[in-house]
Amino acid sequence: MTTANVATRKLLPGGARPTRNWREIRAAYGFISLWIIGFLVFTLGPMIASLVLSFTDYNAIDAPEGVGLANYRELVTDPKVAKSLGNTLIYAVLYVPSSMVVALLLAMVLNRVGRASGFFRTVFYLPVMTPTVAVGALFLLLLNGQEGLLNRTLRLIGITGPNWTTDTNWVKPGLVITMLWSLGGTVVIYLAALRQVPKDLYEAAEMDGANAWTKFRKVTVPMISGALFFTLIVQTISALQMFDQAYTMFFGAQQNSTYSNEAALFYVIYLFQQAFRFLHMGYASALAWLLFLIILIITAVQVRVSRRFVYYEGEKD
Missing domain, CATH: 1.20.5 (Single alpha-helices involved in coiled-coils or other helix-helix interfaces)
Known part of the structure; x- marks a missing residue:
């Protein structure tokens, strides 16, 4: 032709x-x-x-x-907006790196298990399928300051556990522990990324005299940086939208003290209260758009910074 x-x-x-x-x-x-x-x-x-x-x-x-810009002007003067936003940001700072580190450690363990990794991968992923309300109710019992299983276990090794659900200093760490229950999805992503790392890179590093930490820092992390970046964005957005577990544990039928409620007043919970408890739909919509703007800015910053640290195979300098 x-x-x-x-x-x-x-x-x-x-x-x-x-x-x-x-x-x-x-x-x-x-x-x-x-x-x-x-x-x-x-x-x-x-x-x-x-x-x-x-x-x-x-x-x-x-x-x-x-009402024009009245709802947005009220956002600036409403003390609960600042309180809930501060709680949310503190929780995000605690949860995001913790979740990534724990998930990566579990994925590295699974990567060494061999044939049994399929079974453990399923076991780690099952909590993701558990209803979030059920998880919140479960951890409300596990984190009980007096009779909870976590504090009982700590007492066996001579440690007096804090009041996770009533002490304002420990409410957000307790919620971080609760959310670590459902890291199965992140573990699976990291495991898939680890299995894509070429073995010859580790062999070359060993020939250069690299120890385990050096291989992890110079080979593993750069090669899975794309997966790390993806989960960083997803986990950050998820943390900024924290609602189900906190609402179940601190604002449901079993109310804790006012102080612990204030410590667990996350931004989306306050938005929910304004919309469906007080029926301030216009004000709740303004709250939602403020959160959208915050997430947009944080994500844009993460994307901008990632260009210096994330490696994609096939890219040329």
């Missing part, structure tokens, strides 16, 4: 694409049409509606009344 014929088959007169290509494009859009409809109806539509509501006074019963 000549070059002219190939060009004629690829491009019809007037620059039009062949009919078969358009059929493939229509088929592709047909396959993703349900997702597009779902995104427009259940994601983009509600986002636009909440943005509009953030400039109104709306109680979900009466018609919305426009």
Whole structure:
């Protein structure tokens, strides 16, 4: 077949694409049409509606009344916004690195297990499937300052455990322990990344006299940095949206003291209270958009910084 014929088959007169290509494009859009409809109806539509509501006074019963920027001005003066946002940021700083370190350690152990790794991988992932409300209720009992299993275990080795659910200094560390229960997804991601590290890199490092720590720092971490970066973003967003376990443990049927409630007042919990307890839908929408902006800024900073530390195989300097 000549070059002219190939060009004629690829491009019809007037620059039009062949009919078969358009059929493939229509088929592709047909396959993703349900997702597009779902995104427009259940994601983009509600986002636009909440943005509009953030400039109104709306109680979900009466018609919305426009208030301009009043809701956003109230965000600046509301002390509970600062309190809940501070609690959320402190929790995120405690949880994100802890979760990544623990998950990486477990993944490295699984990577050395061999054939039994499939069984343990399933065991570690099962807690992810446990309902979050059930996890919160369970750890409310496990972290009980007097009769909880954790403090009983600590007493066996001569350590007096703190009041995890009532001492304001230990509420957020207790919640971090609770959330470490469901690290199975992160463990699986790290395990997959570890198994993609070429063995010859470790052999070359050993020939250069590298010890275990040097191989981990110079070979393992750079080669799995893409997975580390992905989980960093996901875990950060998850931490900033902390709700289920904290609400179950501190704002559910079994209320703890007011002080522990204040220490566990996370931003999304306060947003939930404003929306569905006090019916301040307009103000809650403004709270939601503030959180969206905070997450957007933090993620943008992480992406910017990651360019210096994340290695992707196949990239050229």
